[in-house]
Amino acid sequence: MIHTSSLLEELECSSCGCTYLPSIVHTLSVCCQAPLLSRYQLAPISKERLLTRPKNLWRYRELLPVIDEENQVSLGEGYTPILSLPQLARRYDLPSMWLKDEGLNPTGSFKARGLCMAISKAKELGIQTCIVPTAGNAGVAMAAYCARAGLEAIVVMPDHTPEAFKEECRAYGAQVIVVHGLINDCAAKVQELNQDGRYFDVSTLKEPYRLEGKKTMGYEIAEQFDWKLPDVILYPTGGGTGLIGIWKAFREMQTLGWLSDTQRLPRMVAVQSQNCSPVVDTFLGKQTNSRQYVGKPTLANGLAVPRPLGEPLMLQTLTESNGTAVAVSEDELVDGVGEIGKYEGMFVAPEGGAIWAAYKKLKQQAWLKSDDQVLLLNTGSGQKYLDNLKGKWSRRP
Structure with a gap:
């Protein structure tokens, strides 16, 4: 019985x-070879049922x-806390600031949301x-969710990925294949291995459902802020499913009536490393698109x-939300990890350090208003990045 x-x-x-x-397996759309988006019968649903x-x-x-x-394959993912940053706010004479800590998800990152789904x-x-x-x-x-579901997993990683990631995948029984280069080189290897389509490729946005898991961050943000959204959300942006998913959630909640008619949606900010900033460069008009972009490795893998x-x-x-895109240096993101650790007792991933660095940069540029309520998204635990961060604390603020 279903x-x-x-x-x-x-x-x-x-x-x-x-x-x-949606009842059959899909990857990209046949018509345009573009990502597929899940659409729902968004009749009014009472949000009180969540209680x-x-x-x-x-x-x-x-x-x-x-x-x-x-x-439903679950390891207890989601509903991560939103924490204030009082010491950093006092240190920099800032208004109230908040950080949603996705490092407390199973497997230590926000990726648990998308891969869970x-x-x-x-299955x-x-x-x-x-x-x-x-x-x-x-x-x-x-690898973790495949193990939980009884499915086989094949993981293709860059050779510079910290060993902690590789060993954890092996612990879950996954086959780990190491490739020289960045994730686009790994994607080419996946395509080579999967020429006959025998495996289901869950690459970012090449299937419709990782996005749906990630969008739950948007629902949680609204619920945890008592349905009054922050003015600005800063998000570390690689493949982009989190940024896109949060915005999708806000749009769905508008249709559902979960947000008031007067609720202004947050300005969304995509944060990248200067070592690999394709979206920033396109947004700022430095290139038409990122199809030929060549990036470099970053401590924020x-x-x-x-x-x-x-x-x-x-x-x-970014356009619909009147947002922006900003890139920070490797030194800046390391300093960000150090500051959040020293003053707030949280060991965030380098991606989280990049968010704090971007916040300070946007404040200096006056893009952020003095009374803006800002939410930072830390996407993972710093524990797995010890190989990347070792010896970096000499620059600690």
Whole structure:
């Protein structure tokens, strides 16, 4: 017997709007080779029903794509805390600031959200083996959820990825393949290995469901702020599913009536490393798009995505929200990790350090207003990045 509450109706091509049935396996849209977006029957749903539900991402199950609840593969992901940063606010004479700590998810990063959903849907669709190119955290999350679901996992990582990521994947029983280069080189290896389509490729936005797991951050932000959204959200941006997903959630909540008619949506900020800043360069008009962009490795492994498939959707999010994109140096993001650790007692990932550095930069540029309520998103735990951060503390603020 199928126990369902999902309101999933169809999949929609993000480029032309052509629709597809969600009951069969899809990757990119056939029409445009573009990412597919899940669309729901967004009839009014009372948000009060959330009050009695467990505090994990499945509390939003009507707005998630898994049809049969028996296929929900879970390790307790979601509903991560939003914490104030009082010492940093006092130190820099800033208004109230907040940080949502995604490092407290299973496997230590926000990737648990997306891979939880992708693997749950893969299980529902009868898939046996999943494959992913990854800078680190996505591979770890996929391996963990495949193990939980009883599926096989193949993870393709750059050779410079810290050993902690590789060993954790192996601990979950995944096959780990190491490639010289960045994640785009890993993607090419995945394509080579999967020429006959025997594996399900859960690369960023090449299937529709990682995005749906990531969007739950947006629902949580609204709920945790008592349905009054912050003015600005700073987000570390590599493949972009989190940025796109949070914005998708806000738009869905508008349709659902969960946000008031007068609620202004946050300005979204994409933060990247100067070593790999394709979205920043495109947003600022330095290039037409990132299809030929050549990046370099960064201590923030998750930001080393030189040619993101989701660039058009990211640019749409930034434009619709009146947001911006900013790149920070490697030294700045290391200093950011150090400051958050020293003054707030949180060991954030380098991506989280980049967010704090970007905040200070935007404040200096007066892009941020003095009374803006700002939310920073730390996407992972710093524990796995010890190889990257070792010996860097001599520059500590």
